[in-house]
Amino acid sequence: MTGIKVKVLSGRTLRQGVGKEAGKNSERYRTSVSICEMNSEDITSLSIKAGENVKVTSAHGSVVLKSVSSNQLTKPGMIFIPYGLYANQLFNETTGGSGMPTFKGEPAVVESAIEEPVKTLEELITEI
Amino acid sequence: MEIFQDVVCPVCGCLCDDIEVSVENNKIVKARNACAMGTTKFLNYNNDRIPSPMIKNNGVQKPVSLEECIEKTAEILVKAKYPLIYGLSLSSVESVKVAIELTEEVGGVLDNQTSVCHGPGVQGIHDIGESTGSLGEIRHRADLIIAWGANLQEAHPRHMERYSYTSKGRYRNGKEDRNLIVIDVRETLTAKAADKFIQIEQGKDFEFINALRTALRLEQIQKDKVAGVPVEEIEKLAEVLRSCEFGVIFFGQGVTQVNGKGRNIDGLFSLTRDLNSWTKFLIMPARGHFNVAGVNQVATWQTGFPYAIDLSRGYPWYNPGETTIIDIIRRGESDATLVVGSDPIAHFPPAISKRLINTPLISIDPAHSMTTMVSDVVIPSSFAGIEYEGLAYRMDGLCLPLKKLVKEPDNTMSDEKVLKMILAKVRELKKVN
Amino acid sequence: MQDILIKNGTVFDPINNIDGEIIDIAISKGKIVDKVDESNAEVIDASNKIVLPGGVDIHSHIAGPKVNMGRLLRPEDHYRNLKPKTSVKRAGVGTSCPSTFTTGYEYSEMGYTTVFEPANPPLKMLHVIDEFNDTPMIDKACYPLFGSNWHVMEYLHDNKEDELAAYIAWTLRSVKGYACKLVNPGGVEQWKWGGDVEGLDVAVGNFGVTPREIVKGMCKAVQRLNLPHSIHIHANNLGMPGNYETSIETLDSMREYAKENTNGKPNPIAHLTHVQFNTYGGTNWMNITSGAEHLAKYINNNDHVSIDLGQVVFSDTTTMTADGPFEHKLQTLTGNRWVNADIEAETGCGIVPIKYKKSNYIHAIMWVTGLEAALMIDDPWKVCMTTDHPNGGYFTTYPRVVTWLMSQKAREKYMEKVNKRAKSRTALESLDREYSFSDVVISTRAGTARLLGLNDKGHLGVGADADVAVYNIDLNKIDPAIQYWKVRKALRRADYTIKDGEIVVKDGEVVKSVPGRSYWVDSKVSTDLAKSVESEIKEKFKDYYTIQMSNYIVAEKNIINSSPITVQAEV
Structure with a gap:
């Protein structure tokens, strides 16, 4: 099965903002940052239903996330992952002399990963 | 019940100062006017505290006394050739001032979340x-x-x-x-x-x-x-x-x-x-953390530069892209990191996090984070704007006073106090050496 | 604290009529005293040296949001002065916008002990105080800005003079301000819609008052509040050709409020600041010239006025002012980097780096204008030496400015390098006046302290604050008019600076760091008036500001060495 090419955006969401204040160990935080917001056409083209897991792979890493259909992504080809450890698996360490990594616009491939579980934060940390 | 008026919200750079906070038996029970993020912080900040100072021993964090943590931290910083001090966007301006003095004393680099936001x-x-x-x-x-x-x-x-x-x-x-x-x-x-x-x-x-x-x-x-x-x-x-x-x-x-x-x-x-x-x-x-702008303000008036300040030469130096934390760690130049109230492990690319963990890592934080979980030394602190007072700067550079609303847990103190203890210990060790 | 005895120095203390006499100065517990026990005192041998009161700067932009924005705007400014940490000094950088620690050290190393910051929004005073706390070595205070303040304009519009006075008293007390600053009165409010006012009688758009009414109303209020310092004013049309007329008109509008002092002369009630920027003749940039002659004539005939110079020193510096529209004009003229920062309900700010070039006609005219003003105004008590740091040049260039005042030869030498057309179109060359050391002490210490109402500063009489500077100038060997460069060199690094009775600088280097005080003024108005005005302010506060009134107030606990000066108002 083939994936689709996308650009990954990461950013603040209100749920993530609330989740981090509720505590980094809280379920609220974990579920707020382990999602992949997608355009509904992209979800359809992966032959999955919203809520099923996807695997996102960039040149720098790979991460499994729960897909969410988002009406903020009005065009296919872009996915959005809230700031956090999950999103960061995909990003490059270089800053191009700016001090700032590129947290938005990283090319990646999204595939269906219905059988693969979303890792816990502990698991991700252990892998570091 | 005690009601505090005109409380400054210690969450985002809006620094809303019209919050009415109700406190009952040293517990915040209500935060009127606050947004969802603010309310969640005021009501839940205490849910996930770091219970005790900790030092990692054979890969496992074990409770120790605060003094041991301070001593260990000072030793690491004194020994390091190019230590990093990072964070402080959730601390008071007073804490930032001590952090800059500490960086000067140990000849390291002071950077903060500005590096990866604005x-x-x-x-x-x-x-x-x-x-x-x-x-x-x-x-x-x-x-x-x-x-x-x-x-x-x-x-x-x-x-x-x-x-x-x-x-x-x-x-x-x-x-x-x-x-x-x-x-x-x-x-x-x-x-x-x-x-x-x-x-x-x-x-x-x-x-x-x-x-x-x-x-x-x-x-x-x-x-x-x-x-x-x-x-x-x-x-x-x-x-x-x-x-x-x-x-x-x-x-x-x-x-x-x-x-x-x-x-x-x-x-x-x-x-x-x-x-x-x-x-x-x-x-x-539109700045994120409530005092990220404050760090830039204080750093600029004390050192001339807003963030990524290299004090290893004795005088302040600044070259974003070189003296910024991501770049220093990527080049593998830093040999110890002190993080104050920030969670770089959750927000840096994994290749950077890996290097961060491979050198001594110290966290001062009131609550658990990805970073405290992997730190070699963990020092619990209290919450600025809830448990200790101080100043903060809004996203447009306006200075506002943070309030103390409740008493901090017995084993915690402000970042300012923790940093002062570390600074005193560093000076003591440097004299001995 | 050990007693100090400064022996055999050549003392200049004009307030006590001491003009170069060799006398000893005794210091105990932070004050000048009659005598000390020499065997228990630290003795400073000041033979063949001059002994002056510590420098008192009436106008220097050293702290606050505007200065900090200047620091941020100009990382390249810092590279010219990199100061490593030492066992007594914190690290720092900067020339035109130095970091706070460096500012304190460099002032102290020049023998200055008091520096007043001349312009900040009341809303930002907590920030100013936060920087003062990090500016060691010197006593400080700040003049909050009132020239485009909504409350002020509304009270004036409604003819509520008592309420205006009470509002000013409340603001100074709440935000810990010292005096009232007006910058381009009314013009800054206009700038918030992209405009300006071009004269004293142009109404400020939405408020129905004119700059003239603001100037007069504020002056009257300041007089009734008995503030220690007069209105500190930066007039309309600053920086524009022909603006000396606006400046004189502005000063004249305030004359009626002057009170007589014990000598039967009017007290100074209007301090026209950085006159150099406010005193041009001509009608356009091609024919701009010095208007100093006109201004000097007015000031020589009117005792309600004092000034400071704002002298230009050819250098690469940073202009910064609450006069937002002026800085925007400067940006469009120069194409340089530009910061603008408007502040709700109160004021604005602009910053543009500038390089004053000797070859540039306009810059040369500016240089001449400041010096002409200093030399044409007869009474040194009316003239304070400043560069409006950093607008005309850095404060570290003061010794150079002083030598221009003291030596015609120094001026002539320098003029050889300056734009010839400017030279030929001005009178500077023909002026042969040379400041004496007493004149210099007046314009850098005694006069500034007196104009600020600081009775314990600017002199060395018994009871004065023991703020003293000793410089290695042997007047038996050096004639300041001839060997002016030796004077310049000596004034740059004091042999000793004594602050509040402690030796803080030795051989031009800081040897001890002290925090210095923060002064502010509490003018007591009648209780009923104060109460009713406070509730009026409270009512408007929510509408005018984006913060709560209680958070506007600067608490004394946030101030290192908070030093209130209490006066009784006549309202």
């Missing part, structure tokens, strides 16, 4: 300068508000109500007197609330800004579309910008964290400057 925006000030103002100016006068790569509705939930689109000022009576235009790659909640949404192609902010500057000068763009936007629409936008009475651009990480980075900001600052020959126009960043 660093390029700060660099834009070096390049172009900035036509800006206090948020009240926007509230009173702005009839045109542009949110550019800034999702105010989600990142700064009360921004519109207190300072911008829906706020009521002397000359503007709420949103009917204003025009909100969102320029973004996503149709964010802010875009959905706007009078107009202009969707540009991802990574093309710089060319869109330049096209707009061309259109602003009433010159012809030799193309049908720029950044996915038809030229007629760009010309229309230029006309809207030229003809407003008082305009403002709020920019967010949608322009600072994408390709182009500081170049995008140079473009936006230049655009704003150009606009002032037509009308009155300001620009300002």
Whole structure:
């Protein structure tokens, strides 16, 4: 099965903002940052239903996330992952002399990963 | 029950100061006027505390006394050749001052979250300068508000109500007197609330800004579309910008964290400057953490530089891209890191986190985070603006006093006090050596 | 604290009529005293050296949001002065916008002990105080800005003089301000819509008052509040050709409020600051010239006025002012980087870096204008030496400015390098006046302290604060008019600076760091008036500001060495 090419955006969401204040160990935080917001056409083209897991792979890493259909992504080809450890698996360490990594616009491939579980934060940390 | 009025909210850069906090038996039971993020912090901040000072021993964090932690931290910092001190955007200004003094004493680098949020925006000030103002100016006068790569509705939930689109000022009576235009790659909640949404192609902010500057000068763009936007629409936008009475651009990480980075900001600052020959126009960043701007302020007046300050030569030095934390760690130059109230492990690319963990890592934090979980030394602290007082700077540079609302847990103290203890210990060790 | 005896120095203390006499100065517990026990005192041998009161700077932009924005705007400014940490000094950088620690050290190393910051928004005073706390070595205070303040303009519009006075008293007390600063009165409010006012009688758009009414009303209020310092004013049309007329008109509008002092002369009630920027003749940039002659004539005939110079020193510096419209004009003229920062309900700010070039006609005219003003105004008590740091030049160039005042030869030498057309179109060359050391002490210490109402500063009489500077200038060997460079060198690095009775600088280097005080003024108005005005302010506060009134107030606990000066108002 083939994936689709996308650009990954990461950013603040209100749920993530609330989740981090509720505590980094809280379920609220974990579920707020382990999602992949997608355009509904992209979800359809992966032959999955919203809520099923996807695997996102960039040149720098790979991460499994729960897909969410988002009406903020009005065009296919872009996915959005809230700031956090999950999103960061995909990003490059270089800053191009700016001090700032590129947290938005990283090319990646999204595939269906219905059988693969979303890792816990502990698991991700252990892998570091 | 004790009720505190005019409490400053220690969450985002809006620093709303109209919160009414009710405290019963040293517990916050209500936070009136706060947004969802603020309310959650006031009511839940105490849920996930670090129970005790800890030092990692054979890979496992074990409870120890505070004094042991301070001693260990001082030893690590004194021994290190090029230590990093990072964070402080959730600490009081007073804490930042001690952190700078400590960095000076150990000859390291002081950096903060600015590096990975609005660093390029700060660099834009070096390049172009900035036509800006206090948020009240926007509230009173702005009839045109542009949110550019800034999702105010989600990142700064009360921004519109207190300072911008829906706020009521002397000359503007709420949103009917204003025009909100969102320029973004996503149709964010802010875009959905706007009078107009202009969707540009991802990574093309710089060319869109330049096209707009061309259109602003009433010159012809030799193309049908720029950044996915038809030229007629760009010309229309230029006309809207030229003809407003008082305009403002709020920019967010949608322009600072994408390709182009500081170049995008140079473009936006230049655009704003150009606009002032037509009308009155300001620009300002929508800053995230409640005191990230405070760190830049204090660092600038004490060292001349806003962040990424290298004090290893004895005098302050600054070269973002070189003295910024990500770059130092990427080059493998730092040999110890002290993190104050920040979670770099959750927010840095994994290759950087890996190196961060491979050198001694110390965390001062009131609550658990990804970073405290992997630190060699963990020092619990209290919450600025809840358990200890101090000063903080709003996103527009306005200084406000944080309040102490409840007593801190017995085994914690402010970042300021923890850092002072470390500084004293460092000086003591340096004398012995 | 050990007693100090400064022996055999050549003392200049004009307030006590001491003009170069060799006398000993005794210091105990932070004050000048009659005598000390020499065997228990630290003795400083000041033979062949001059002994002056510590420098008192009436106008220098050293702290606050505007200065900090200047620091941020100009990382390249810092590279010229990199100061490593030492066992007594914190690290720092900067020339035109130095970091706070460096500012304190460099002032102290020049023998200055008091520096007043001349312009900040009341709303930002907590920030100013936060920087003062990090500015060691010197006593400080700040003049909050009132020239485009909404409350002020509304009270004036409604003819509520008592309420205006009470509002000013409340603001100074709340935000810990010292005096009232007016910058381009009314013009800054206009700038918030992109405009300006071009004269004293142009109404400020939405408020229906004119700059003249603001100037007069504020002056009257300040007089009734008995503030220690007069109105500190930066007039309309600053920086524009022909603006000396506006400046004189502004000063004249205040004359009626002057009160007589014990000598039967009017007290100074209007301090026209950085006159150099306010005193041009001509009608455009091509024919701009010095207007100092006109201004000096007015000031020589009117005793209600004092000035400071704002002298230009050819250098690469940073202009910064609350006069937003002026800085915007400067940006469009120069194309340089530009910061603008408007502040709700109160004021604005602009910053533009500038390089004053000797070859540039306009810059040369500016240089001449400041010096002409200093030399044409007869009474040194009316003239304070400043560069309006950093607007005309850095404060570290003061010794150079002083030598221009003291030596015609120094001026002539320098003029050889300056734009010839400027030289031929001005009178500077023909002026042969040379300041004496007493004149210099007046314009840098005694006069500034007196104009600020600091009775314990600016002199070395018994009971004065023991703020003293000793310089290695042997007047038996050096004639300041001839060997002016030796004077310049000596004034740059004091042999000793004594602050509050402690030796803080030795051989031009800081040897001890002390925090210095923060002064502010509490003018007591009648209780009923104070109460009613406070409730009026409270009512408007929510509408005018984006913060709560209680958070506007600067608490004394946030101030290191908070030093209130209490006066009784006449309202």
